[in-house]
Amino acid sequence: MTHRSFVASFLILTLATLSCGLISPASISPMPDPIQPTIPVPTVPAPTLTADQLQKAQYQLGARDDRASVQLTDGQWQQGTDATTLDFAHVSMSEFTSLGDITGDGVDEAAAIFFENYGGTGNFGFLAIYTNVNGLPVFLSSTMIDDRPMINGLAIESGEVFLDAVIHGFEDPDVVLNYRPPEGMRWLIINCA
Numbered sequence: 001m002t003h004r005s006f007v008a009s010f011l012i013l014t015l016a017t018l019s020c021g022l023i024s025p026a027s028i029s030p031m032p033d034p035i036q037p038t039i040p041v042p043t044v045p046a047p048t049l050t051a052d053q054l055q056k057a058q059y060q061l062g063a064r065d066d067r068a069s070v071q072l073t074d075g076q077w078q079q080g081t082d083a084t085t086l087d088f089a090h091v092s093m094s095e096f097t098s099l100g101d102i103t104g105d106g107v108d109e110a111a112a113i114f115f116e117n118y119g120g121t122g123n124f125g126f127l128a129i130y131t132n133v134n135g136l137p138v139f140l141s142s143t144m145i146d147d148r149p150m151i152n153g154l155a156i157e158s159g160e161v162f163l164d165a166v167i168h169g170f171e172d173p174d175v176v177l178n179y180r181p182p183e184g185m186r187w188l189i190i191n192c193a
Contacts, residue, residue, distance in 0.1 A: 045106075045107070046107050046132050046133075046135050047132075047135035048099060048108055048135075049099060049108065049109075049110045049130065049132050049136075049137050051097045051112075053136065053137050054072075054075070054093060054097060054110055054112050054130060054137055055072055055073075055074055055075035055093055056072060056074075057072055057130060057136075057138075057139065058070065058071055058072070058138075058139055059072055059077065059091055059093075059114060059128065059139060060128075060139050060142065061089070061091070061116060062114075062124070062126045062128075062142045062143075063116045063118065063124045063126075063144070064089070064118075069139065070091060072091070072093065075092060075093035076090075076091065076092050076093070077089075077090070077091040078090045078091070083117075083119040083120070085119070086119075088118060088119045089117070090116070090117045090118075091114055091115070091117075092114065093113070093114050094112070094113040094114065094115065094151060096112065096113040096151050096153070096154040097110060097113075097154065098110070098111045098112075098155050098156045098161070099111075099156065100155075100156025100157065100159075101156075101159060102129060102156060102159055102160075102161065103131065103159075104159060107131075107132045108132060108156075109129055109130060109131050109132060109140065109156070110129070110130040110132070110137060111127060111128070111129055111130075111154055111156055111161050112127075112128050112130070112154075113125060113126070113127060113128075113145070113151050113154060113163075114126045114128050114142070121148075122147050123147065123148045124144060124146075124147055125144070125147075125148070125151065125165075126142045126143065126144055126145060127142060127143055127145055127154075127161065127163060128141070128142040129141050129161070145163065145165060145167060146165070146167035146168055147168070149165045149166065149167045150165060150166040150167075151163070151164070151165050152164040152165060152166070
C-alpha cells in the first residue's frame with residue numbers, strides 16, 4: 001500500500017509538472033492594452049491678476065540691505081509708529097499698476113509702483129514686477145526709480161515696461177539712479193526731466 005500511494009503521489013506530481021511545462025509563459029501572447037482615444041487636455045489660462053490682489057501680496061523691500069519680504073494689507077505695510085526711530089519703515093502701493101506679458105510665457109505679469117519711507121523726507125519709488133502663479137501674484141523683482149519721483153503713467157506693451165515719470169536729473173541734488181532690470185527683461189524709463 002505504501003508503494004501504491006507513493007506511485008499515485010508520483011503520478012500526480014508528474015502530471016502537475018507536465019501540465020505546467022506544456023504551457024510556457026512565452027507561448028502565451030499577452031493581451032494588448034486597448035487603444036485609448038487621445039483627447040487633448042484643455043488648457044485653462046491662469047486668472048488675470050488684479051490691483052486688489054497686489055494690495056494683499058508680499059512685497060520685497062528694495063531700499064533695505066536685508067531685502068526683507070513684507071505682507072501688504074490694503075496696499076500698505078508699516079513697522080514702528082515713530083518715524084524718528086531707526087526701526088521705522090512704511091511701504092505704500094500707488095494707484096499706478098499695469099498688466100501685460102513681460103516674460104513671454106503668454107501669462108500676464110503685473111507692474112506696480114511702490115513707495116518706501118524710512119523716516120525723514122526720503123520717499124523712494126520702486127517699480128515692482130509680480131508674476132502670475134496660478135492666479136496669485138508672486139513678487140518677481142523691483143528696481144528703484146528715484147527719491148520722490150513724480151509718476152505720470154505706467155504701461156506694459158510688447159513685453160516691455162514703460163514708465164512715464166519726472167525724476168531728478170544727473171546734476172540735481174539727491175540724485176539716485178539705479179536702473180538694473182533682471183536678466184532677460186528690458187525696462188524703459190521715459191520722460192525723465
